[in-house]
Amino acid sequence: MNIAGEGVRLVLNENILAVFSDKPLRTVSSAIYNGGFKNVTAILNIQVPEGFSDSILHQRPVDFALSSSKKLGIRENFLAMITAANIDNFSAVTRGKDGLAVTAIATAGCSHAETAGEEIPVQKIDGTINIIVVIDGNPTDSCLTSTLLTATEAKTAALQSLDIRSRYSGAAATGTITDSMVTAATGKGETIEFGGPASKLGQLVAYCTRTAVKEAVTKQDGCMPSRSVLNRLKERKLPIERLAAGLAKASRLDMDEQSLCALLVSKISTKPVFAAMLMAAAMLNEDVDRGLIPHEFGDVESLGSSLGGMLYSRNNCSSSMSKNIDAKSSPEFCGLSSFLIRVLESLVKGELDETAENFK
Numbered sequence: 001m002n003i004a005g006e007g008v009r010l011v012l013n014e015n016i017l018a019v020f021s022d023k024p025l026r027t028v029s030s031a032i033y034n035g036g037f038k039n040v041t042a043i044l045n046i047q048v049p050e051g052f053s054d055s056i057l058h059q060r061p062v063d064f065a066l067s068s069s070k071k072l073g074i075r076e077n078f079l080a081m082i083t084a085a086n087i088d089n090f091s092a093v094t095r096g097k098d099g100l101a102v103t104a105i106a107t108a109g110c111s112h113a114e115t116a117g118e119e120i121p122v123q124k125i126d127g128t129i130n131i132i133v134v135i136d137g138n139p140t141d142s143c144l145t146s147t148l149l150t151a152t153e154a155k156t157a158a159l160q161s162l163d164i165r166s167r168y169s170g171a172a173a174t175g176t177i178t179d180s181m182v183t184a185a186t187g188k189g190e191t192i193e194f195g196g197p198a199s200k201l202g203q204l205v206a207y208c209t210r211t212a213v214k215e216a217v218t219k220q221d222g223c224m225p226s227r228s229v230l231n232r233l234k235e236r237k238l239p240i241e242r243l244a245a246g247l248a249k250a251s252r253l254d255m256d257e258q259s260l261c262a263l264l265v266s267k268i269s270t271k272p273v274f275a276a277m278l279m280a281a282a283m284l285n286e287d288v289d290r291g292l293i294p295h296e297f298g299d300v301e302s303l304g305s306s307l308g309g310m311l312y313s314r315n316n317c318s319s320s321m322s323k324n325i326d327a328k329s330s331p332e333f334c335g336l337s338s339f340l341i342r343v344l345e346s347l348v349k350g351e352l353d354e355t356a357e358n359f360k
Contacts, residue, residue, distance in 0.1 A: 003103035004094055005136040005186040010105060013072060015047040017087040017107065019132055019184070027079060028144050029182035033065040034079040037141065042078035043182055044069060045107060045130050047087045081180040083128040085109035091215035093208040099189060100201060101136040104151070104208035108216035110223065113159070113173035115166040120177060128178040129155060129213060133205055135185040139192040146195035147183045147205045153197060154206040155179070158213035162223050163232065170237030171286075229268050229275045238282055238336075240264050243344060246334035250341045253348055260348065267351060274347060281307060281343040288339045304339040308346025 001010045007022030019025075024039040034040065046068045065080035085107045094103040108129040114120055133151050135144075156174045164173040183205075196202045217223055230240060244261035247253070253260070267274040281304075287293065288300055297303050 001092065003092065003105070004096070004101040004134050005103075005188070008134060008136075008186065010092060010103075012087065012090070015049060015087065016068060016072060017045040017047075017090055017105070018072065019043040019105070019134060021184075021186070023186070024077065025134070025184040026141075026144065026187060027182055027184040028141070028148055029079055029081075030180050031079040031081050031182055032061050032180065033081075038079055040077050040079050040184075042069075042072075042074050043132055043184060044072075044074070044078060044080040045087060045090075045105075045132065046080055046082050047107075048082060048084045079182065081130045081182070083107050083109070083130050083178075083180075085128055085130075085216075085220050089216060089219035091212040091219065093212040093215070095204050095208050096136075097204060098200065100192075100204060102201070102204040102208050103134045104205070104212040105132045105134075106130065106155075106209070106212040106216040107220070108213055109220050110159070110164050110173065110176060110217055111167065111221070112177045113164050113166055114168055114175065114177050115171040116174045118166060118169050118171065120168055128180065129176050129216075130179070131155060131181045131209060131213065133181075133183040133209060135183065135201065135205070136188055137185060137192050137201065138187050138189050139185050139195055139201065143192050143195040143201070144183055144185055147202065148181060150195055150197050150202045150205050151181060151183060151209040154209035155181075155213050157206075158210045158217065161210075161214060162217060162225065163235075164217065164223060165235040165237075170235065229279050230265070232279065233282060236282055236286070238340075240268075242334050243336070243340075246336040246341060247344045247348065249334070250336070250345070253345065253352070255348075263348060263351065264344075267347075274351070277308065277310075277347060278343075281340060285337055285340045285343075288337055300337075300339040301342050304342025305346045308343040309350060 003010050009020055011018045011020060021041050024041055026039055028037050029035045046065060061082060065082065069078060069080060087107050090105060090107045092103060092105045094101065131151055133147065159173045166173050192201050197206050233239060241261055244257050244264060247260050248257040268278065293300060
């Protein structure tokens with residue numbers, strides 16, 4: 001398929017997704033082979049064959065890139081990235097304005113999504129988000145580098161728009177542990193100096209990259225916006241079993257862990273307002289854990305009880321019903337915060353009271 005720039009095309013050949021150009025493209029990249037500032041006529045995104053040894057790939061990644069390029073008859077003037085994501089699930093998005101045109105091509109697998117700055121105990125590599133941005137224009141080296149930053153921001157925005165979470169901490173993901181990116185320019189036209197997110201060029205780069213990454217992630221990992229509450233809780237490191245275990249230890253509901261788990265699953269599946277309240281509590285709990293507590297909230301434990309009780313005509317979840325819980329997360333209660341414990345307790349108590357009332 002043709003993409004931004006005369007004589008520039010995108011080719012899918014077996015396990016290689018490649019951008020070919022009749023004239024050299026000026027590139028800046030984090031590519032594993034021939035990265036940095038380079039002039040190339042081909043940009044390769046190579047899928048690792050299924051069953052390929054992870055250790056061999058880490059020891060000789062350049063050898064793998066070179067052997068793969070020969071399949072296309074390429075031996076010079078190229079750069080290469082590597083991915084375990086299925087390149088058939090690529091997304092390519094093009095947009096142009098006022099004589100400028102940009103294409104962003106993305107392949108994405110988020111099995112090793114992470115949040116920058118957290119501890120990451122790496123054991124193996126799956127997935128990866130690889131992005132190629134082709135600019136039919138003439139940015140300076142500084143501007144080209146700036147578009148690399150703009151595209152990185154757009155990638156993170158795409159992940160956040162799908163609520164992709166780190167597999168290590170459950171926090172909002174900023175990328176994966178092996179992402180790679182290339183921005184390339186044809187050199188056509190007048191010199192462009194600015195590539196930040198508010199610039200004319202930057203806005204095209206950001207739109208195309210954000211859209212392409214979002215589409216590629218959805219194709220590869222099935223991270224649909226409509227995925228279940230149970231799945232989204234699990235992605236946040238709040239699986240229903242953990243919630244039930246913490247609640248069984250922290251409350252006086254006279255229910256064991258197994259019964260609480262069954263009740264929570266049943267209500268999430270059959271009562272939309274219950275599911276919505278629990279999901280909202282999980283989102284708010286993230287702010288509580290980070291200490292982002294507006295002064296209007298007052299005491300977070302009382303807030304938790306009141307929030308859960310809003311579903312019902314009365315709120316019988318008084319603070320005297322439960323054990324005293326430290327305001328921060330407690331290992332004794334599976335690391336759950338007192339806020340989330342109070343919401344859960346109030347929701348369950350309300351359901352039990354409503355059931356009892358219906359049987360009268």
